[in-house]
Every structure is written in structure tokens, then in C-alpha cells.
Amino acid sequence: MRYYFSKLDKEGREIYKKLYFGMQNFEKKISLKGTENIVREIYYMIIKDNPMMFFVHPSKLTYFKIGNYVWIEPIYVYRKEEANKIMNEINIKLKPLEKKLKTINTKLERERFIHKYLLENVRYKYNCSEDDFECHTIVGSFLYKQAVCDGISKAFKQLCDLARINCNVVFGDSWNEYEKPQKHAWNMVKIDKDWYHIDVTWNINLSQRFKYVRYDYFNIRESDVIKDHINFDKLEICDSLKNNFFYENKCILNGRNELEKFLVDKLNNIKNNNASKNIYFKLYLKENEDACSLISNAISKASIKTFYFSTGYTLNSNSTQNVYLIRLN
Numbered sequence: 163m164r165y166y167f168s169k170l171d172k173e174g175r176e177i178y179k180k181l182y183f184g185m186q187n188f189e190k191k192i193s194l195k196g197t198e199n200i201v202r203e204i205y206y207m208i209i210k211d212n213p214m215m216f217f218v219h220p221s222k223l224t225y226f227k228i229g230n231y232v233w234i235e236p237i238y239v240y241r242k243e244e245a246n247k248i249m250n251e252i253n254i255k256l257k258p259l260e261k262k263l264k265t266i267n268t269k270l271e272r273e274r275f276i277h278k279y280l281l282e283n284v285r286y287k288y289n290c291s292e293d294d295f296e297c298h299t300i301v302g303s304f305l306y307k308q309a310v311c312d313g314i315s316k317a318f319k320q321l322c323d324l325a326r327i328n329c330n331v332v333f334g335d336s337w338n339e340y341e342k343p344q345k346h347a348w349n350m351v352k353i354d355k356d357w358y359h360i361d362v363t364w365n366i367n368l369s370q371r372f373k374y375v376r377y378d379y380f381n382i383r384e385s386d387v388i389k390d391h392i393n394f395d396k397l398e399i400c401d402s403l404k405n406n407f408f409y410e411n412k413c414i415l416n417g418r419n420e421l422e423k424f425l426v427d428k429l430n431n432i433k434n435n436n437a438s439k440n441i442y443f444k445l446y447l448k449e450n451e452d453a454c455s456l457i458s459n460a461i462s463k464a465s466i467k468t469f470y471f472s473t474g475y476t477l478n479s480n481s482t483q484n485v486y487l488i489r490l491n
């Protein structure tokens with residue numbers, strides 16, 4: 163499903179198709195009628211729409227203008243024979259996944275399967291340079307099980323294409339640990355009639371760090387994603403919670419009273435049914451409220467009400483997204 167192609171007018175689609183097929187044929191020079199800005203923009207649309215276009219450099223492009231034509235000189239990072247061999251290897255990896263996806267009924271269930279597969283099979287590759295192109299493509303994700311954000315988001319897009327789920331790759335910035343913007347990539351996905359943001363890369367990193375499958379950035383609204391993702395094109399309206407993990411599992415809480423009731427239910431379930439001692443939820447607070455203190459007090463009150471007393475707990479927080487994980491000892 164070529165999302166960005168669908169947004170182009172007739173002239174833009176002609177440029178897209180000529181450039182796409184030219185690169186598929188490993189042409190050294192491709193002439194296109196249009197401005198440099200439009201041609202460059204469409205080039206990156208092709209990269210985002212087509213994860214299997216891993217054999218052209220994901221971020222570098224050579225071009226020059228002569229008259230009314232822009233001449234593109236794609237930078238091929240593999241020879242055609244090498245690219246075909248790698249493509250066959252990727253297809254072999256994808257075949258059982260495609261077969262499995264065909265047995266899953268709903269788009270949401272297929273999306274969950276894809277998300278879980280990537281969390282279990284891909285690691286974030288640190289110290290990846292711009293010229294280490296494999297980690298910026300599906301080659302890193304599927305063949306080496308290591309990639310950075312754009313390689314992971316392209317892998318998610320490729321699997322969504324196989325699952326017949328409308329999805330696009332989003333390029334923008336995110337806030338790093340030093341509160342400075344850095345280049346980042348993630349996805350938007352359409353489930354039923356609604357669009358959502360999903361950042362599989364950050365869910366991978368959180369899951370590996372805390373040894374717990376995380377859904378902090380699974381099908382979230384624009385009002386949530388803009389808290390730590392910036393400078394991106396707002397392509398679709400993302401304002402639904404219907405297929406958000408926390409909404410589905412009834413663990414979006416507002417304030418002290420809802421938190422205490424939620425924890426009482428969870429502790430009773432642990433006490434009576436030997437349920438998991440991991441308590442995962444999203445908590446919205448009033449301004450100036452301290453989450454750690456509020457959660458600590460709520461656990462104490464819930465313990466007294468349920469007569470369930472643990473020897474202690476750890477609290478993992480993603481305060482930007484108001485997400486908390488309590489792990490009882």
C-alpha cells in the first residue's frame with residue numbers, strides 16, 4: 163500500500179512511477195520533468211512507501227537540473243545481483259509471517275502480532291552511522307535483527323503491507339535524554355476507520371530495558387505523541403483511543419480515586435487468582451501532583467483494603483506519556 167503515492171496529483175504520480183521503475187532497473191541516470199524540490203520530495207516518498215527499495219541509499223541523493231528536467235543519479239548500495247539475492251533472503255524470512263498473518267482475522271490482532279514479532283526479534287543498533295545503510299533499512303531488521311528507527315519503522319511498514327493494513331513511515335524529530343531534538347522515524351497506522359501513531363522502536367527499547375512487553379507508544383493519539391515527537395507532517399487526524407492498548411485494557415486512570423480503585427482490583431486479583439505482579443497503566447494527574455508519592459500512597463491504601471502486603475515494589479515510569487509499571491516483589 164503506497165500511502166504517499168496516493169496523495170500525489172497526476173503529474174506527481176508520473177514522476178513517482180518513472181523514478182520508481184528507473185531505480186528498480188538500476189538505471190544510472192533518470193530524467194524527470196519537474197522542480198528539484200518536488201523531485202527530491204518524491205524520492206523520499208518512494209523510500210518511505212517501498213521498504214523493499216533497500217538497495218538505494220536511504221538518505222543520500224545526487225541530482226542536477228538541465229533546462230526543465232532534473233537528472234537523478236541514484237546511489238545504489240548494492241549491485242543488482244546482490245540486491246536480488248538479499249531480496250530473496252528477505253522474502254524467505256517473510257513467507258511464514260505472511261502465512262501466519264493470513265490466519266489472523268482482525269487488523270488490530272494482525273497489528274499486535276507484527277508489534278510482538280518485532281519486539282522479540284529486533285534489537286536497536288547503537289552507534290549506527292549514516293553510511294551503515296543496512297541498519298537504516300529492512301535488511302538490518304529482518305536479516306541481522308539489528309536496526310535503528312528508520313529500519314524498524316520500514317520493517318513495520320513492510321509487515322503491515324503483507325497484512326493489508328494501511329500504514330506509512332513518518333520522519334521527524336524526537337527529544338533525546340539531553341532534551342535536544344534528534345532525527346527519528348516511526349509509523350502511522352489505520353485500524354478500522356481510525357489513524358494512530360505507533361513507535362515500535364521506542365517500545366522495543368522500553369521492553370528490553372525493563373524486561374516487560376511495553377505498549378507505551380502503541381496506537382496513540384497525536385495529542386500524546388507530540389509530547390516527545392516533533393517536526394513531522396501531520397498527515398492524518400489521530401484522535402481516537404479505540405484501539406489504544408491502555409484504553410482496551412481499561413487502565414487509563416484519572417487521578418487519585420481511580421488509581422486507588424484500580425490497585426485494589428489488581429491486588430485482589432493477585433491475592434485470589436495468582437495474577438501477574440506487574441501492574442501497568444496510564445495515569446493522568448493534576449498539575450503539580452507528584453506521581454511517585456501518589457502511587458506510593460495508593461499502594462499503601464490498597465494493601466490495607468485487600469490485606470495483601472508485598473515486601474516492596476519497583477516503579478518504572480515514562481512520565482512524558484504518563485505510563486507507569488509497578489513490579490511487586
